[in-house]
Amino acid sequence: MGATLTGAVVAALVLAAVAPAHAAGPGPAGFGDPYYPLAGGGGYDVGHYDLRLAYEPATDVLTGTTTVRLTTTTGLSSVNFDFALPVRSARVNGRDVGFAQHDHELLVGAGGDVPAGTELTFVIGYSASPSDTHAEVPVTRWKRTPDGALAIAAPTMSPWWYPSNDHPGDKATYDVSITVPDGVEAISNGELLGTYPRGDGRTTWGWFSGEPQTTYATFLAIGQFDVRRSTTGDGRRVLTAYSTALSGTAARESVERTPELVRFLEGRFGPYPFADLGGLVTPHTSSALETRTRPAYPARAFRDGPNTYVVVHELAHQWFGNSVSMSRWSDIWLGEGFATYAEWLWSEANGQGTARELADWTHRHYPADHEVWDVAVADPTPRYQYGAAVHERGALALQALRTEVGDEVFFRTLRTWAGRGAGGHGTSVGFAALAEEVAGRDLDGLFGTWVFGAGKPVLATAVAAEPASFRQVHRR
Structure with missing residues (x-):
């Protein structure tokens, strides 16, 4: 049966993170990320999420059963998930167990003390309106829309629609099944397995993601969408969805070029x-x-x-951010900086300003006393983890590396990073080490200046003036 955790109990769960690895106790209330101490949970690794959901747009009621298959990495007596909606029931390996909630923290019993290496299957049931404001959770990221709802946000979104280990350090595969009224679309990640009319005025949409993905990059969009499906020449499935509330054709003209832009990035x-x-x-x-x-x-x-630049940016994240994911939030430049640099490469390929020209203009745009230089790219702090301190400065760091080692070594480094890290995680230190390996020489000075240090570096080269095409194309 459920109960409410006090702040003291939650504090005790955080302290449990320092317990000896062999001791079975409550799972840590956080993954261990310095930026977000309570994000995720410790002592286990999720292999798969199975979400069985039903949503009624008229009432904003989400009813769900989430099955979480995980393996313990330390001795545990309970597991901590991130979840903001009130839980109705919890089972572990087929047995009813106790649970307790406070704010976004959900503590579920493991059915007794279990050692490291134990496979557990949690089944958690719930039903609520995610848009309701609760005393313990004053903010919701779930967004009710005129025709449905959206679960699309970062750095956190999952607590408002399914219980999870909400940290990019723990990726998993997914089955997502959403039942909605007939005539309403329900879009998520991966492969659309099918749509299944139930005969009661509702249809179930089934999605499968067979490659590990992060919680924040897992999404749900419910409403009125024009859904288009096709296949690329090499057999990849393409699915695009456009809200019927859109006006004009610019979005379609841009996003329908996705296969072409993927080939460019490949x-x-x-x-x-x-x-x-x-x-x-x-x-x-x-x-x-x-x-x-x-x-x-x-x-x-x-x-x-x-606007193909925004499409290129988000597509580049499929390599850098989704396939090779950050181990902790301080490494976010390994996604955002790389995606911004992909925009510069697209500009270069289209004669709208080379990456070097764009880097030089960006460098000049921020004076030495601008706050963008106050933090290191590899440690931007939560305040600056989104914005120029990560996006533009991360791209500047990559251009500095390209200038230092030359195009052949630079692009071989990016391809090697994407290939070796596919499906896993990376760190700033790891990328620097790989760059040195591929270049065959020490690059400590470059990475110390552009990635690990604060302050405005000096560019090795400079361009006399801003490219005219930059003003026309990049300032949307």
Whole structure:
């Protein structure tokens, strides 16, 4: 049966993280990320999530049963998940167990003391309106829309629609099944297994993600969408979805070029890492997100006309962020900096400003006393983890590396990083070590200046003036 955790109990769970590895006790209330101490949980590794959901747009009620298959990595008596909705029931390996909730923390008994290496299957049932404001959870990231709902956000989204280990350090495969009224679409990641009319005025949409993905890159979009399906020449499945509330054709003209843009990026980064690709566009979100296999774009990204740069950016994340994921949030530049640099490569390929020109202009744009230089790219702090301190400075670091080692070594480094790390995780230190390995020489000075140190570095080269095409194309 459920109970409410006090703040003192939650504090005790955090302290449990320092317990000896051989002792069975409550699972740590966080994954151990310095930026978000309570994000995720410790002592286990999730292999698969199976989400069975039903949503009623008229009432904003989400009813779900989430099955979490995991393996313990230390002795545990209970497991900590991130979840904000009230839980109705919990079972472990077929047995009813106790659970307790406080804020976003859900503590579920493991059915007794279990040693490391134990496989556990948790089945958690719930039903609630995610948009309701609860005393313990004053903010929701679930967004009710005029025709449905969106679960699209970073750095955290899953606690408002399924219980999870909400940290990019623990990726898993997914089955997502969503039942909605007939005539309503329910879009998620990966392969659309099918749509199944139930005969009661509702239809179930089934999705499968067979490659490990992070919780924040797992999404759900429910509403009225124009869904388009096709197959690339090499057999990859393409699915795009456009809100019927969109006006104009700019979004479609941009996102329908996804297969072409993937081929372009494959020439720089190596083979596309997944079997599915596509995109989703809605007017009900304000920023793009690299949701795995199917990036989510806001309608506002195309308000001035076609915009392939935002598409290139989010597609680059499929290699850097979704396939090779960050181990901790301080390493976010390994996704955002690389995706921004992909935009520069697309500009270079289209004669709209070379990567060197764009780097030089960006470097000049921020004076030495600008706050963007106050942190290290590899440790931007939560305050600066989104924005120029990571996006532009991360791209500047890559251009500095390219200038130092030359194009052949630089692109071989990117392809090797994407290939070796596919399906796993990377760190800033690991990328620096790989760059040195591929270059065959010491690069400590370069990485110390551009990645691990604060302050405005000196560029090795400079361009006299900003490219005219930069003003026209890149300032949307």
